[in-house]
Amino acid sequence: MSDRIRSAALLATGDEIVGGRTVDTNSSYLADKLAGLGIEVVSIMAVSDDVDRIGAAWKISLAGADLVISTGGLGPTSDDLTSETVARVAGVELLRDDRQVGRIREIFERRGRPMPDNNLRQAMIPAGAEVIDNLDGTAPGYRLRIQAGDGRRPWGVVLPGVPREMKAMFETAVLPWIAECTDPGRVIAATTFQTFGLPESALDELLRGAVPASEGRLAFRASFPKISVRVSVTGTPQEAPRRLATLAEAVRARLGGAVYAEGDASMEQVVGDLLTAAKKSLATAESCTGGLIGSRLTDVAGSSVYYRGGLVAYSNDLKQRLLGVDAQTLRMHGAVSEETAREMAIGAARVAASDIAIATTGIAGPTGGTADKPVGTVAIALATRSRDGGDSLVDSRMYRFWGGREWVKTLTSQVALDWVRRHLLGLAPLEPETLSPRRAAAGPARNAQRGGEIS
Amino acid sequence: MSDRIRSAALLATGDEIVGGRTVDTNSSYLADKLAGLGIEVVSIMAVSDDVDRIGAAWKISLAGADLVISTGGLGPTSDDLTSETVARVAGVELLRDDRQVGRIREIFERRGRPMPDNNLRQAMIPAGAEVIDNLDGTAPGYRLRIQAGDGRRPWGVVLPGVPREMKAMFETAVLPWIAECTDPGRVIAATTFQTFGLPESALDELLRGAVPASEGRLAFRASFPKISVRVSVTGTPQEAPRRLATLAEAVRARLGGAVYAEGDASMEQVVGDLLTAAKKSLATAESCTGGLIGSRLTDVAGSSVYYRGGLVAYSNDLKQRLLGVDAQTLRMHGAVSEETAREMAIGAARVAASDIAIATTGIAGPTGGTADKPVGTVAIALATRSRDGGDSLVDSRMYRFWGGREWVKTLTSQVALDWVRRHLLGLAPLEPETLSPRRAAAGPARNAQRGGEIS
Numbered sequence: 059m060s061d062r063i064r065s066a067a068l069l070a071t072g073d074e075i076v077g078g079r080t081v082d083t084n085s086s087y088l089a090d091k092l093a094g095l096g097i098e099v100v101s102i103m104a105v106s107d108d109v110d111r112i113g114a115a116w117k118i119s120l121a122g123a124d125l126v127i128s129t130g131g132l133g134p135t136s137d138d139l140t141s142e143t144v145a146r147v148a149g150v151e152l153l154r155d156d157r158q159v160g161r162i163r164e165i166f167e168r169r170g171r172p173m174p175d176n177n178l179r180q181a182m183i184p185a186g187a188e189v190i191d192n193l194d195g196t197a198p199g200y201r202l203r204i205q206a207g208d209g210r211r212p213w214g215v216v217l218p219g220v221p222r223e224m225k226a227m228f229e230t231a232v233l234p235w236i237a238e239c240t241d242p243g244r245v246i247a248a249t250t251f252q253t254f255g256l257p258e259s260a261l262d263e264l265l266r267g268a269v270p271a272s273e274g275r276l277a278f279r280a281s282f283p284k285i286s287v288r289v290s291v292t293g294t295p296q297e298a299p300r301r302l303a304t305l306a307e308a309v310r311a312r313l314g315g316a317v318y319a320e321g322d323a324s325m326e327q328v329v330g331d332l333l334t335a336a337k338k339s340l341a342t343a344e345s346c347t348g349g350l351i352g353s354r355l356t357d358v359a360g361s362s363v364y365y366r367g368g369l370v371a372y373s374n375d376l377k378q379r380l381l382g383v384d385a386q387t388l389r390m391h392g393a394v395s396e397e398t399a400r401e402m403a404i405g406a407a408r409v410a411a412s413d414i415a416i417a418t419t420g421i422a423g424p425t426g427g428t429a430d431k432p433v434g435t436v437a438i439a440l441a442t443r444s445r446d447g448g449d450s451l452v453d454s455r456m457y458r459f460w461g462g463r464e465w466v467k468t469l470t471s472q473v474a475l476d477w478v479r480r481h482l483l484g485l486a487p488l489e490p491e492t493l494s495p496r497r498a499a500a501g502p503a504r505n506a507q508r509g510g511e512i513s
Numbered sequence: 514m515s516d517r518i519r520s521a522a523l524l525a526t527g528d529e530i531v532g533g534r535t536v537d538t539n540s541s542y543l544a545d546k547l548a549g550l551g552i553e554v555v556s557i558m559a560v561s562d563d564v565d566r567i568g569a570a571w572k573i574s575l576a577g578a579d580l581v582i583s584t585g586g587l588g589p590t591s592d593d594l595t596s597e598t599v600a601r602v603a604g605v606e607l608l609r610d611d612r613q614v615g616r617i618r619e620i621f622e623r624r625g626r627p628m629p630d631n632n633l634r635q636a637m638i639p640a641g642a643e644v645i646d647n648l649d650g651t652a653p654g655y656r657l658r659i660q661a662g663d664g665r666r667p668w669g670v671v672l673p674g675v676p677r678e679m680k681a682m683f684e685t686a687v688l689p690w691i692a693e694c695t696d697p698g699r700v701i702a703a704t705t706f707q708t709f710g711l712p713e714s715a716l717d718e719l720l721r722g723a724v725p726a727s728e729g730r731l732a733f734r735a736s737f738p739k740i741s742v743r744v745s746v747t748g749t750p751q752e753a754p755r756r757l758a759t760l761a762e763a764v765r766a767r768l769g770g771a772v773y774a775e776g777d778a779s780m781e782q783v784v785g786d787l788l789t790a791a792k793k794s795l796a797t798a799e800s801c802t803g804g805l806i807g808s809r810l811t812d813v814a815g816s817s818v819y820y821r822g823g824l825v826a827y828s829n830d831l832k833q834r835l836l837g838v839d840a841q842t843l844r845m846h847g848a849v850s851e852e853t854a855r856e857m858a859i860g861a862a863r864v865a866a867s868d869i870a871i872a873t874t875g876i877a878g879p880t881g882g883t884a885d886k887p888v889g890t891v892a893i894a895l896a897t898r899s900r901d902g903g904d905s906l907v908d909s910r911m912y913r914f915w916g917g918r919e920w921v922k923t924l925t926s927q928v929a930l931d932w933v934r935r936h937l938l939g940l941a942p943l944e945p946e947t948l949s950p951r952r953a954a955a956g957p958a959r960n961a962q963r964g965g966e967i968s
Binding site: 074075076077078079080081082083085086087088089090091092093098099100101102103104105106111114115118122257259262263277279280281288342344346347348349350351352353355356357359360361362365366367368369370371372373375376379380409410411422423424425463464467491 | 528529530531532533534535536537538540541542543544545546547548553554555556557558559560561566569570573577590625626629675732734743797799801802803804805806807808810811812814815816817820821822823824825826827828830831834835864865866877878879880918919922
């Protein structure tokens, strides 16, 4: 394999994609894998089940890249036009592959069903192509070099559109082959910092100058409720990781406590790891989040080690009966108040016999807001419970969140989980001003009890 | 607006897309909306943040369609190159829009933060373009006619990449404008049935022959945990809805109780509507789902009318202390048993004083499975509580689910919510055999989405 593969174009075929009924996740998966090999994806295209459009897309893709990977259009029906089109574009005939015919027949025998004649179409392969067996379904894939207009002969790799089948074939037969064809002298080393609590502009300012363009690349990606900061370096396999480590250290130092994880870990995973290391248990008392915090915590395998459980006290009645919130507190301050949140947290820690408890109570919207407490007003409290008669504490904050109902719930759950993280790391909780869309001047005076006692 | 818009090309800009870190869902959303107007999407392209590549993509897109819609690349940083490129392709200058400058400044004032100079870039608009205000963020969009090489002057619509901002702008200012420009003689009328409980092959068999190809189109789309069945008819504005109604009636009759909603409603919304109509209240007792059911229920605005709250009894200790599950039951049958689930449901209804309660207890995995109770074993129970001394009931089922941890949790929450729906409609609960993986393994492998099976 003398020619190196440096660039790739991805092509997805299917009426359901251009019709908006299916999202093309195959190309995103492939792009991610190729990026890991240092291959630049120059374009991702999706076209309908039409020979002219598929053909035009192939020509465009071949003109711009060393490798074209196509997914979809290999089914047994008359709408499946990829192979017919590829053969046309490559200027070759379709030939019947008898070994594939045998494999397809065998699959139907195993299923105990007769093979429709249609499925024979799937064994028609462009002449000269090297076949790639399908490990899970009937449609084989293949790869071949295709003459492009300018004398180049880029590679075309054709795979089925069913994600599970495509991934198995790609990872088994295609990825290793591509890895041999890429430039062994150039790799991309990267690390990603997951941050929460600071807006993108603040992160941008903190990192100004930390990653000079000559040294590497800094990329921000907001995927609510977090912002990922990705540092990447292109270089030889020897120097890239080393240069990356230096840049990552600088980024880490500047971002400080805003970073909750490096790599892919979720906030709840990080919280779980910290609780496990500290040998502490956690309980939840949720009103507006409705169980979302408990659900996120239990998404982590093994969370039963540190998560006892919680109360979803959605009504005032349950806040009183399950958590012991005082009727007087509800009357004087309302359900959405720091006072109520604190009593909920203390109650949860007691009922669940946990070391730490976190409570949320707020107005997720879109209805329920008032002038004093508009939609997005959320009180969060953290309480600790001493096992041996030592200090307990309870602390609370009133936040002004924004956005739709699910947005407010998600943001609240993130702030609550992040509070547990900060508590275990000895960091102060996120202040409402950092997250609030308005200055605190408009907010209520904070009536918080910090490092004090449980009433 | 004399020229009709019949075809569209979609263009998404962003390194994170071609780098495989973000899936381009914006184009899928737009394609779906355009399909509803009978506009054919001829291509969907994604390119990196590079003026040459963006420019080439624009030229390709303009050459093949009456309308090009671009998303992304309108941020304040130096990586945001869409407007610079569009101006170049259109052969016009970028002009500062003072009104937009004012709007951007105002947004930062409301947030109580200083406006970085970078954000002024977002107010640079191609000369001649009509600006589209951003209702949620800082980047305005715009539309303009662009001279294509062949004398045509297709439309370009440029929108930000942040999905929430883009959708608001599209639905408010762009979609109505496009609707005026399409062919009034041809519309697509469609309705979607949301189903749960039957595998695709069973739905396919039930619907065989219900929608002849000459009459309309049937499309299945699996988006776990549901399967949507979309019936569409193309025709004049007068006849299309009428023909659709006839086909929809046939589909509705054949699918029966597997349909939980028509249109976009979620399972939790449907359950909420039924509880409201029946004037019944609901409580939850969750173990393996960890709060997910409560969170889903409370995603629905106004759910406090019927949802009291719940207990996340993640430990055996809390199952006993919060729900009154008998220690003997846990000892004899284990936490994951129909007996325990029933006691949890009865306990929740009592503690929350609700008419109905649903309980889940199971092994979400990947660890925790045994030979007797492998990963995916989940017991679900529904209990009713009589307010006036009348009949109460409790019923349970033991399911064998499959998949990863989040998959098992999601599937469990769906079966549980669907049980409440069925209970209120007088339908029997879903039987484990219907959902068991052993039956699915014997079913057909999925090949292509062609009015029948789903890829």
